[in-house]
Amino acid sequence: MEPLLSVKSLSKAYKVKKGFLRKEALWALREVSLEVFPLEILGVVGESGSGKSTLGKVILRLEAPSEGEVYFKGRNVFKLGREYTRHVSVVFQDPRASLNPRMTVREILEEPLLVHGIKDRKGKIEEVMELVSLPVEFLERKPDELSGGQRQRVAIGRAIILNPELIVADEPTASLDVAIQEQVLNLLLKLKGSGYSFIFITHDIRVIEKIGDRIAVIYGGTLMELGSKEEILREPMNPYTKFLLKSVPVKHPKHRKKEELQEFEYNIPSRGCPFYPRCPDKLEECSTTLRRKNLNGRFIACNLY
Numbered sequence: 001m002e003p004l005l006s007v008k009s010l011s012k013a014y015k016v017k018k019g020f021l022r023k024e025a026l027w028a029l030r031e032v033s034l035e036v037f038p039l040e041i042l043g044v045v046g047e048s049g050s051g052k053s054t055l056g057k058v059i060l061r062l063e064a065p066s067e068g069e070v071y072f073k074g075r076n077v078f079k080l081g082r083e084y085t086r087h088v089s090v091v092f093q094d095p096r097a098s099l100n101p102r103m104t105v106r107e108i109l110e111e112p113l114l115v116h117g118i119k120d121r122k123g124k125i126e127e128v129m130e131l132v133s134l135p136v137e138f139l140e141r142k143p144d145e146l147s148g149g150q151r152q153r154v155a156i157g158r159a160i161i162l163n164p165e166l167i168v169a170d171e172p173t174a175s176l177d178v179a180i181q182e183q184v185l186n187l188l189l190k191l192k193g194s195g196y197s198f199i200f201i202t203h204d205i206r207v208i209e210k211i212g213d214r215i216a217v218i219y220g221g222t223l224m225e226l227g228s229k230e231e232i233l234r235e236p237m238n239p240y241t242k243f244l245l246k247s248v249p250v251k252h253p254k255h256r257k258k259e260e261l262q263e264f265e266y267n268i269p270s271r272g273c274p275f276y277p278r279c280p281d282k283l284e285e286c287s288t289t290l291r292r293k294n295l296n297g298r299f300i301a302c303n304l305y
């Protein structure tokens with residue numbers, strides 16, 4: 001099967017301040033390659049600062065890559081025009097921040113249709129309200145007259161209104177209560193059943209357990225392992241994946257102290273395996289090299305294999 005999306009050796013460096021007047025490159029992505037196939041949910045999982053959102057942003061063209069390419073159905077996305085936004089859309093973590101508080105639900109849903117000059121907007125808006133299980137009466141409400149879960153349904157409705165083929169969902173349930181999270185995950189599964197594909201970004205590997213078909217594990221901007229959900233969860237190969245599966249679910253980074261995050265970021269070496277300083281099974285070569293290979297259709301970046 002032809003992939004819907006191909007990410008090829010993607011790297012992204014941000015310039016960050018290091019001390020007085022000094023700037024250094026922080027590699028948020030390092031030679032990441034992966035594919036998303038039609039009708040699948042690819043889960044992207046990793047701790048805070050591992051590069052998940054950067055990957056999503058480059059795919060959505062919200063950030064330019066430093067190196068590498070992204071192809072949508074075989075075409076370089078950085079050479080496509082505005083039509084790309086019809087095919088690939090986004091759901092962010094916090095609908096409070098991503099939905100304009102001054103607009104009604106109707107206006108929020110109508111905006112992408114207007115931008116792309118689409119007719120029969122009323123019919124499409126009502127169809128989408130039904131798909132995301134919201135009553136049409138809510139169309140005249142504003143986001144702060146809705147609950148968190150309902151707001152996220154509006155954000156999902158906006159993401160699907162142009163009938164895209166791929167949706168990048170970046171922690172779409174992280175701001176919701178556990179019970180509501182479940183409902184939103186079920187909605188995404190229902191949408192998958194009606195033909196949408198997803199990149200589902202989360203820091204919580206347990207969320208992927210419910211929803212993902214394949215899982216990409218990322219750390220220090222590096223794709224550590226990629227395989228089917230069953231392979232990754234039942235027989236993890238990379239020591240980092242094993243570590244993730246053993247650790248208790250962490251608080252979302254937004255709720256963690258700045259010092260915790262910074263300490264974590266500076267612990268990632270600039271070459272070799274990013275997990276090397278924390279790896280219980282490290283070899284001497286891991287501080288300088290990282291071997292990437294495909295083993296029986298599964299990707300692994302680890303010198304142990």
Ligand SMILES: Nc1ncnc2c1ncn2[C@@H]1O[C@H](COP(=O)(O)OP(=O)(O)OP(=O)(O)O)[C@@H](O)[C@H]1O
Pocket residue numbers: 014015016026027028046047048049050051052053054055203253254265
């Ligand atoms: N605009 C930016 N300028 C400088 N550094 C950035 C920028 N955006 C992200 N970074 C850095 O790039 C790295 C990856 O960040 P990213 O937001 O992709 O991580 P993440 O996996 O989404 O983390 P989280 O789980 O906290 O959302 C981090 O070290 C982060 O500090």
Ligand SMILES: [Mg+2]
Pocket residue numbers: 052053054
């Ligand atoms: Mg993020």
